[in-house]
Amino acid sequence: MPSKMIVSAASALCLAATLLPAHAQVPTVRIPEAVADWYNAGDKFVQESQKQKVNERKAKNVILFIGDGMGVSTVTAARILEGQMKGKPGEENRLSFETFPNLALSKTYSADQQTSDSAPTMTAMVTGYKAREGQLSVNHTTARGECNADTIARNSVKTILEYAAEAGKATGVVSTARLTHATPAATYSHTSVRDWEADANMPTTSVAGYPCRNAPGAVKDIARQLIEVSPAVRSSLKVAIGGGRTYFLPSVKNGANFFDPEYPTTRGRRADGRDLTQEWVATRGPGAAYAWNKAQFDAINPETTTHLLGLFEPSHVQFEADKAADRAGEPTLTEMTTKALQMLEKERGGYFLHVEGGRIDHAHHNGNAKRALIETVEFSNAIRKAIEMTDPEETLIIVSADHSHTFTIAGYPARGNDILGISKGVPQRDGDGQISDVDSNGLPYTTLGYQNGPGYRAGGRPMLTDAITTQLDFLQEAAIPLGSETHAGEDVAIYAKGPKAHLVRGSMEQNWIFHVMREAFGFN
Structure with missing residues (x-):
């Protein structure tokens, strides 16, 4: 029966390095668990699962x-x-x-x-x-x-x-x-x-x-x-x-254009001239409040506010x-x-x-x-x-x-590979560096992608790097060109x-x- 002794990851790696032949290398991919950790975690899961009780109470x-x-x-x-x-x-x-x-x-x-x-x-x-x-x-x-x-x-x-x-x-x-x-x-x-x-x-x-x-x-x-x-x-x-503030605000009020309080060139969307944010406060009683920015929201006292409408x-x-x-x-x-x-x-x-x-x-x-x-x-x-x-x-x-x-997760990326980055697999030999996975044309590709959407590249696949793919505005590649990716x-x-x-x-x-x-x- 496997030992249940917990061995630290650092100790395990040290021990592995000591026992390996001189020509052997420590695995390139980081594995923080000791051998026993996997088995012990499974045991713990079963023990905790057996303690689960069915709650038949009525929910408040x-x-x-x-x-x-x-x-x-x-x-x-x-x-x-x-x-x-x-x-x-x-x-x-x-x-x-x-x-x-x-x-x-x-x-x-x-x-x-x-x-x-x-x-x-x-x-x-x-x-x-x-x-x-x-x-x-x-x-x-x-x-x-x-x-x-x-x-x-x-x-x-x-x-x-x-x-x-x-x-x-x-x-x-x-x-x-x-x-x-x-x-x-x-x-x-x-x-x-x-x-x-x-x-x-x-x-x-x-x-x-x-x-x-x-x-x-x-x-x-x-x-x-x-x-x-x-x-x-x-x-x-x-x-x-x-959100959705302009859907509650009039486009024109009392004969004049009515603008959003945060964006002075953005008008309300309502054609009936009604300001529904004011109506919320007026129809909910003296404890009602409306907030459209962070300072107003933070100032709301939950103990004294009875009804809160927030549109940011x-x-x-x-x-x-x-x-x-x-x-x-x-x-x-x-x-x-x-x-x-x-x-x-x-x-x-x-x-x-x-x-x-x-x-x-x-x-x-x-x-x-x-x-x-x-x-x-x-x-x-x-x-x-x-x-x-x-x-x-x-x-x-x-x-x-x-x-x-x-939205897809594909390729054969190694454990710990940047989820937003280029897919890089486990090297063939321990100690070797990771190499990017490539397509049939020799180009690297990301772990994440879409079946369709605006990430389609009409001119062909580009040369990608982690520095490019991890940027906030990067659009993952898509197989089918669409202006908006689908459900x-x-x-x-x-x-x-x-x-x-x-x-x-x-x-x-x-x-x-x-x-x-x-x-x-x-x-x-």
Whole structure:
């Protein structure tokens, strides 16, 4: 039976060097573990697994974290990047949610798409129903472009946020995307077109010829739906933090152009002349607040603020890698999550909170792996903070993605090879230096790439180096030229811990996530 004696990595390498013949070399690739470490780690895993207990309690709180576009390859690459940022090889690292005891695979197809967009996938997770492409929290019988409010109301499917509000729980929505973007909007809005974020985005008449934009009897735009929600949701929605400021601001007010407070040449997008940020404060009572920059956000006192609306960019918030250059400053996803939990944790009846790492998706669409992975690491940081701030006995935390991307990890790179760099394999002889892996034309290639997207090189493959590929703006190579990289259709992972987390298991339809949350809350 293998020894369970723990041997340090340094001692192991020393011992190996002593025992090797004079002509032998120490392996080039760094292996920090001693031989016994692998076996002992497996033993520890089994012992800890046997101690796991099923939590059958009813959940007081549920937090749904969605990494938009966070497929399995993104999780793997971000795990390695975070580990390498800590000075380690990286492969042995774990992101915060990878320690959760329950894991499943989510089938992300929608009612009418093999590879889906964020609208039907998030609708599935928060309502329990598969939906059509581009539609938010309405059933699949809804016609595309349907504008009639009564028809939309009949076809609406209730969200977990709305169930929580009706049960007297507090609710919150946090995103690094626009609050009116598909993933966060699915929690509170019902519409046949996800792009109807402001009234100016809506047509004057519907495809069927009925009055649409701001017409009597027409469905409201998404930003307006956030403000004019049901009485139960209006009371319960304590926190709404993200981007999309101009969708709440008028283009013209009192006969004059109305400009964004941070960008003086950027006008609001609303055609109805309404300032919905002011309406939020006016309709939520004396404890309501609105913040659009970092200083205002930091000044918010969670103990005295009853309802907080935070909108930190005209569109999506800055990528995590670019926040330092933002002129007005804006909070990180971890800071937004912390503030939201500070406000919700004081609610005695419990809460439902949705947090989205929305810009993982956008960086992938840009073919820019470095920004996507930095976003994923920050998403993990926000989850780690939520774990620290909540009681695992009463809070169910679910982490998943709405869909994947055509993001690949390829070649035969050695362990510890820079995940953003050129693929360099294990040398044929110990002691030899690593040599870049090359294609059939003798050109090096990166470990990370995309099946399609803006990284396609029309003039042929370039000569790449680590100095080039690790730059923030580098676009990984793509096989098919597209202006924007697409989603991918494979399953994504679901991670869960807390009450009823054991219901997350095996291969799951994406809409079953709603049913797990509903069961955890005890909503029948």
